[in-house]
Amino acid sequence: MTTHDTTETTESAVDPSEEGIDWQTKLRYFLNSDFVRSSPYWGIPFIIMGIAVYGGIGYNLAISFTDYAGIARPSFSSLDLEMYRRALADESFRAAAFQNFVLLVGFTSISLGLGLFLAVLLDYGIRYKETIQTIYLLPMALSFVVTAQLWLWMYSPGNGVLNIFVTALGFDSIDWLGDPRIALAAVIFALVWQFSGYAMVVFLAGLQSLPDDQFEAAKVDGASTTKTYVRIIVPQLKQASVGAAVVLMLFALKAFDFLYAITGNYRPPNGTDILATLMVREAFQYGQWAYGAAIATMLLLLSLAVIAPYLIFQHRQGSL
Amino acid sequence: MSQSTSDTNIDVASVVEDVNLRRIGHYTIVILFLGFFLLPLITGIMTALKTSTAVANTLPFMPPLGDGFTLANLEYAFNRLSYAFVNSLLMAIPATIINVLLASMAAFGLTMVRWRGQMGILVLFLIGIFVPYQAVLVPLARFWNNIFPIADMLEPVFSVVPLIQGYHSALVPLIITHVAYGIPICMLLFRSYYQSLPNSLVEAAKIDGASITKIYRRIILPISKPMFGVVFIYQFTQIYNEFLFSFTLVTSANSSEAPITLIIPTIGTSTSGIDFGIRMAAAFLAALPTIILYVAFAEQFAKGLETESA
CATH class of the missing domain: 1.10.3720.10 (MetI-like)
Incomplete structure (x- = not known):
């Protein structure tokens, strides 16, 4: 950051904003500036990304104000908030929003907790650490679609592994994905299986960047290992936790793939409908384009609510 | 941050005992989690290699045996x-x-x-x-x-x-x-x-x-x-x-x-x-x-x- 400041001052020293310099010199300065010279590098990707992301969002917003449905063309002559009103009054929308929230918070916090536990477990002087770490992280390499198939089989009411365990312990077998009361928990569990390894890696990197002498000092003071971790090491992982949490929430927002792939159908298991699945179902199955666009806009607002504090936090830390 | 070397300085006999018990517990948890992360994958691979009768009648995570094996x-x-x-x-x-x-x-x-x-x-x-x-x-x-x-x-x-x-x-x-x-x-x-x-x-x-x-x-x-x-x-x-x-x-x-x-x-x-x-x-x-x-x-x-x- 310090280097940044110095370059800015040197730039402003050359900056031809003083009076008495004609416009041709100004133009030459401008064309020779780093801004113009570097613009092909960031400009081309920026235009491609900008059209796709911000153009897409804008178009989506515009569609959400219309009554666009079916195979007709969207008409932008009368724009209103009708679709948003309809969504907020809709029972299935409210259920999806609530389940979305539970999924986001539940999945992120459990993955973070388990990831931290695994990181400390492996950090604490263990053999074959690299191999174990690779295996813990292996589910990350799989797609949502594949993970969904693996867990569909694990949760199978017939001969699934989980029910074999449950019946071996003397309980009745459970229809994990068929029971609306536990289906969401089952989905969260499967997603935690896939992504807690990621949180572990982030925390491990954070742990390894801490200096060794803190541990030694705590030991001299007579603190136990557990105490050292809880009191001294973990509080220093704040930065790592925030980064990991944001990426995990990002995965949670993409849970559509997982939910679709479980049933192979627009409708996920009962009790696990989230905004993403609701939106795709309304738009692409029923042709309710405007209604789907309105739900999508609200989903976007939800993720912006997650990301804005993170960006501000990063900016305050000076690490943006 | 491995601190296994500095442990030996204090009271060797008690520490060795303590460390051994702890180590066993520690490695047990590590191995349990290996099982947790590998079980769905192993189950999937084993099931892929089984005939439909074997899928219905054997434990899903056990390897296919004899007639149960198929490509x-x-x-x-x-x-x-x-x-x-x-x-x-x-x-x-x-x-x-x-x-x-x-x-x-x-x-x-x-x-x-x-x-x-x-x-x-x-x-x-x-x-x-x-x-x-x-x-x-x-x-x-x-x-x-x-x-x-x-x-x-x-x-x-x-x-x-x-x-x-x-x-x-x-x-x-x-x-x-x-x-x-x-x-x-x-x-x-x-x-x-x-x-x-x-x-x-x-x-x-x-x-x-x-x-x-x-x-x-x-x-x-x-x-x-x-x-x-x-x-x-x-x-x-x-x-x-x-x-x-x-x-x-x-x-x-x-x-x-x-x-x-x-x-x-x-x-x-x-x-x-x-x-x-x-x-x-x-x-x-x-x-x-x-x-x-x-x-x-x-x-x-x-x-x-x-x-x-x-």
Whole structure:
């Protein structure tokens, strides 16, 4: 950051904003500036990304104000908030929003907790650490679609592994994905299986960047290992936790793939409908384009609510 | 932070006993978690190798024995998926290459060169990472189907080009879409790497009078080779594994241009339910390329970290 400041001052020293310099010199300065010279590098990707992301969002917003449905063309002559009103009054929308929230918070916090536990477990002087770490992280390499198939089989009411365990312990077998009361928990569990390894890696990197002498000092003071971790090491992982949490929430927002792939159908298991699945179902199955666009806009607002504090936090830390 | 050596200083006998008990407990937990992470994978692979009677009658995670063993599931899945596998690669490889190049350029322009207002552009890129794809799905479908149907336009061209089929033109909008939405995250990966480079590198070249293009080609490109590998593998896995865009832009899982992820959720389904032998075989085959990449990548990543910390 310090280097940044110095370059800015040197730039402003050359900056031809003083009076008495004609416009041709100004133009030459401008064309020779780093801004113009570097613009092909960031400009081309920026235009491609900008059209796709911000153009897409804008178009989506515009569609959400219309009554666009079916195979007709969207008409932008009368724009209103009708679709948003309809969504907020809709029972299935409210259920999806609530389940979305539970999924986001539940999945992120459990993955973070388990990831931290695994990181400390492996950090604490263990053999074959690299191999174990690779295996813990292996589910990350799989797609949502594949993970969904693996867990569909694990949760199978017939001969699934989980029910074999449950019946071996003397309980009745459970229809994990068929029971609306536990289906969401089952989905969260499967997603935690896939992504807690990621949180572990982030925390491990954070742990390894801490200096060794803190541990030694705590030991001299007579603190136990557990105490050292809880009191001294973990509080220093704040930065790592925030980064990991944001990426995990990002995965949670993409849970559509997982939910679709479980049933192979627009409708996920009962009790696990989230905004993403609701939106795709309304738009692409029923042709309710405007209604789907309105739900999508609200989903976007939800993720912006997650990301804005993170960006501000990063900016305050000076690490943006 | 291994602290096994400093333990021995205190009271050797009691510590050894304590450490042994603790070690056993410690390793037990580690092994339990190995089971937790491996069990669904082992179950899937074992099921893929079993006949349907064996799937119904044996423990799902036990290996198939005698009559229960079959390669028919894998064979069926392979025949059903081979063309889709080609589609996935035809989509993922070009998309990843373009993506990585553009992202590296963007990160260079926003990190190694300083100019006022770049923070604003950077924030717009960063927000792009976090936009849920649902928020652009309706426009995307309308754009590629109604406004600019590039797939239909290119189909006659693609059908005369050797080695590819006319229907592969449907992958072009997918490639462009993946490139556009993949740029922000890849840009961030490159950016964090470029930020770790010493600033004097660029400053010195600038004082020598090197142009920005020269700095990028002669200094930044060669130095970021390991990062290109890392980002390439990351983004290839993302695109190969992606489902939503393919689902939206490809007509159905039965069309000949369907990528592999599109077919997995319905394969092996019949009126009598899901044939898990076939389903697991298909899932395993679909996951194989990324698993292979991941195992190779784990080593390469370690090397990249070593060179970085050196």
